[in-house]
Amino acid sequence: MTLRILIHEVRELVSSALTSAGYPLTEFDVSEPPQQAFGDLSCNVAFLLSKHLKKPPPKIAMELAEALRQRIRGSSYILSMDPAGGYINFKANYARLSPAILSHVLSNPENYGYPNFGQDMHIIIEHTSINPNKALHVGHMRNVIIGDTLYRVMRATNHRTTVLNYIDDSGVQIADIVVGFKFAGFPVTPPTKNQKFDQYCGDEVYVKINEIYEKDPQVAEKRKLVLKEIEEGKSEIARFAMDITLRVLQEQLKTCWRMKAHYDLLNFETHIVGSKLWSKAFELLKSNGIAKYETEGKNKGCWVIESKEKKEEEDKVLVRSDGTATYIAKDIPYAAWKLGLVEDPFYYQEYTKQWDGSTLYATSLADVSGSNKSVDKKFNGGEQVITIIDSRQSRLQGIISQVLSKIGVNGNSHKYFHLSYEAVTLSSDTAKEFGIDIGDRQFMHMSGRKGIYVNADYVLDALHAKAYKEAKTRNPDFSDQQLNKIADEISISAIRYNMIKQDLDKIITFDIKESLSLEGDTGPYLQYAYARSQRILEKSEQGIIIAGRTNFAFEQLTHDSEIALIKEISKLDLVVENAVKSLCLKSLAHYAYNLAMTFNLFYEKVPVLREQDNEVRMARLGLVKAFGITLKNTLEVLGITALDRM
RNA sequence: GGGCCCAUAGUUCAGCUUGGAUAGAAUGGCUGCCUGCGGAGCAGUUGGUCGAGGGUUCGAGUCCCUCUGGGCCCA
Numbered sequence: 175m176t177l178r179i180l181i182h183e184v185r186e187l188v189s190s191a192l193t194s195a196g197y198p199l200t201e202f203d204v205s206e207p208p209q210q211a212f213g214d215l216s217c218n219v220a221f222l223l224s225k226h227l228k229k230p231p232p233k234i235a236m237e238l239a240e241a242l243r244q245r246i247r248g249s250s251y252i253l254s255m256d257p258a259g260g261y262i263n264f265k266a267n268y269a270r271l272s273p274a275i276l277s278h279v280l281s282n283p284e285n286y287g288y289p290n291f292g293q294d295m296h297i298i299i300e301h302t303s304i305n306p307n308k309a310l311h312v313g314h315m316r317n318v319i320i321g322d323t324l325y326r327v328m329r330a331t332n333h334r335t336t337v338l339n340y341i342d343d344s345g346v347q348i349a350d351i352v353v354g355f356k357f358a359g360f361p362v363t364p365p366t367k368n369q370k371f372d373q374y375c376g377d378e379v380y381v382k383i384n385e386i387y388e389k390d391p392q393v394a395e396k397r398k399l400v401l402k403e404i405e406e407g408k409s410e411i412a413r414f415a416m417d418i419t420l421r422v423l424q425e426q427l428k429t430c431w432r433m434k435a436h437y438d439l440l441n442f443e444t445h446i447v448g449s450k451l452w453s454k455a456f457e458l459l460k461s462n463g464i465a466k467y468e469t470e471g472k473n474k475g476c477w478v479i480e481s482k483e484k485k486e487e488e489d490k491v492l493v494r495s496d497g498t499a500t501y502i503a504k505d506i507p508y509a510a511w512k513l514g515l516v517e518d519p520f521y522y523q524e525y526t527k528q529w530d531g532s533t534l535y536a537t538s539l540a541d542v543s544g545s546n547k548s549v550d551k552k553f554n555g556g557e558q559v560i561t562i563i564d565s566r567q568s569r570l571q572g573i574i575s576q577v578l579s580k581i582g583v584n585g586n587s588h589k590y591f592h593l594s595y596e597a598v599t600l601s602s603d604t605a606k607e608f609g610i611d612i613g614d615r616q617f618m619h620m621s622g623r624k625g626i627y628v629n630a631d632y633v634l635d636a637l638h639a640k641a642y643k644e645a646k647t648r649n650p651d652f653s654d655q656q657l658n659k660i661a662d663e664i665s666i667s668a669i670r671y672n673m674i675k676q677d678l679d680k681i682i683t684f685d686i687k688e689s690l691s692l693e694g695d696t697g698p699y700l701q702y703a704y705a706r707s708q709r710i711l712e713k714s715e716q717g718i719i720i721a722g723r724t725n726f727a728f729e730q731l732t733h734d735s736e737i738a739l740i741k742e743i744s745k746l747d748l749v750v751e752n753a754v755k756s757l758c759l760k761s762l763a764h765y766a767y768n769l770a771m772t773f774n775l776f777y778e779k780v781p782v783l784r785e786q787d788n789e790v791r792m793a794r795l796g797l798v799k800a801f802g803i804t805l806k807n808t809l810e811v812l813g814i815t816a817l818d819r820m
Numbered sequence: 821g822g823g824c825c826c827a828u829a830g831u832u833c834a835g836c837u838u839g840g841a842u843a844g845a846a847u848g849g850c851u852g853c854c855u856g857c858g859g860a861g862c863a864g865u866u867g868g869u870c871g872a873g874g875g876u877u878c879g880a881g882u883c884c885c886u887c888u889g890g891g892c893c894c895a
Contacts, residue, residue, distance in 0.1 A: 221879090682832095691847080696860085706857075709857065775862080781856090
């Protein structure tokens with residue numbers, strides 16, 4: 175039993191009342207009214223009918239109420255119904271509802287709130303995909319956290335998930351680092367002790383080589399040479415570049431794993447290039463008449479995609495007249511591979527074990543025998559492909575979707591979906607820490623080239639230090655190991671919640687001071703509510719065993735804050751469903767916050783352990799336990815660990 | 821020149837997909853609440869011409885149009 179069933183019941187009642195009162199069946203909404211005083215659910219059908227019936231809504235509501243009143247029987251979960259204004263408000267019968275909801279939660283602790291509508295559908299999610307020449311900064315964190323949360327909620331709703339991380343190992347950015355090492359004298363080992371290799375490459379080599387380019391065009395020339403060698407893939411420089419790529423990648427993955435991100439496959443760009451995927455995809459485009467050869471005009475000698483719909487739009491060049499492919503031509507075959515539109519050219523080998531015990535695979539072009547044996551595994555051919563990239567790529571991604579919709583992706587434009595999000599920028603105060611005064615402006619964009627960004631590890635470390643200190647004052651008897659574990663979980667929770675609670679279309683103005691807050695609308699607030707609930711259960715179990723029991727005298731829970739908590743608990747599956755269907759991940763965060771807040775109110779108002787009446791006390795313990803299950807399952811999809819102590 | 825996104829309290833944001841009852845949080849400021857199930861909490865108070873104008877509607881923060889300001893992409 176969840177709120178969903180109650181809503182369904184109200185809908186059925188209203189529908190049949192419409193018929194018997196002589197009104198036409200029409201679409202209407204059943205939702206929660208803005209205030210508890212109006213009831214538990216509210217129906218707006220009278221407003222909608224008044225439009226074409228030219229009758230005032232309150233009058234229609236009154237008439238419908240008559241028909242409804244006869245239908246509400248004693249066996250129903252609905253206690254009463256009242257027309258108010260034009261609304262029809264319903265009050266739930268919690269004496270029946272509460273036992274049904276709470277015993278359902280208690281008997282499904284593992285998967286309560288996770289509706290099974292995925293039905294094993296294969297969803298491919300790509301996220302992270304950071305150039306392997308630098309460490310993650312806060313902007314990358316947003317990408318990782320959006321992607322991993324999506325993966326978690328898809329997995330929880332029984333989708334078959336494959337998470338890809340695209341490694342651009344043949345781009346200019348990696349070439350810049352190689353130039354730094356080979357032609358500008360940077361030592362390959364970081365001169366500062368214990369410096370992470372990704373930070374060294376990004377914070378120092380990359381920033382300084384860009385300064386050198388400005389002054390010395392001869393060094394800038396070397397970049398072209400290095401790029402060419404990497405593309406050809408055989409030389410000593412190419413091998414060196416791959417070595418650097420893998421070392422940076424390893425450090426990047428450590429940071430991602432620190433945030434509890436999970437991946438299934440690393441897709442190396444050099445493998446995509448070397449696999450001849452492009453020529454297969456190109457043939458597909460030609461045979462479908464999508465790619466056209468221009469014989470005149472400014473694109474003479476190029477292969478282009480014509481845009482017929484809008485005349486103002488430029489035709490997109492795929493292959494230049496000199497035979498080189500554009501960046502669009504790189505992305506189309508990869509996208510076609512994801513959807514399974516071209517034959518899979520890759521071998522797969524085990525790359526490494528991850529933090530969660532799962533195996534991370536990598537693409538390969540050869541069937542390698544020996545220790546790195548290829549595995550027979552299918553990573554592509556998703557029924558839906560979701561790519562998480564920032565909004566600057568919207569145009570390119572739009573073109574790719576458009577092209578794919580013409581080949582094989584029959585009519586279903588949602589099969590290839592670009593999940594776009596806005597940038598993370600620096601607040602005025604945080605910009606000042608880089609010695610930059612941005613005047614009246616609200617934010618400033620980060621710049622990798624100029625070294626103006628906040629590293630992910632720096633934020634995690636700062637959060638960790640703060641959480642550690644706080645935890646130690648509250649738990650002076652805890653060991654260093656215990657405190658570190660707690661501080662890990664709190665720091666992850668703070669950053670993950672911070673990055674997911676905001677709308678994807680909004681620029682995040684990152685402020686280092688504000689991001690360190692552990693109070694109010696934050697991840698640790700959620701964990702705190704959970705820890706409080708677990709402490710109550712822990713203390714109670716010295717005298718009373720409630721483990722394994724699912725039925726209590728829940729009908730005796732009648733206090734406002736008890737009812738409010740039960741109602742909030744009953745909504746999780748609706749929230750999860752909405753999060754998946756509208757790809758609205760922030761709604762999970764908002765729900766978690768509301769649930770925790772509702773519990774905190776209950777905690778203030780209603781005593782549990784001090785309750786004298788044995789039955790009521792037991793019922794409250796059952797409620798506390800059900801709350802813990804619900805919050806824990808919500809936090810799980812957010813990638814936040816529910817802590818018993820903090 | 822063309823396309824996409826954003827604008828709500830001092831600040832950071834919910835609410836807009838699907839129009840509806842008194843526009844909500846957090847944070848900051850001020851004030852209370854720990855011999856009590858953990859104060860990373862709770863309560864109160866302060867703070868809003870929902871960027872501007874027009875339109876649709878019985879009803880617009882929400883839908884449509886124009887404009888302004890900011891951001892991004894393409895040329």
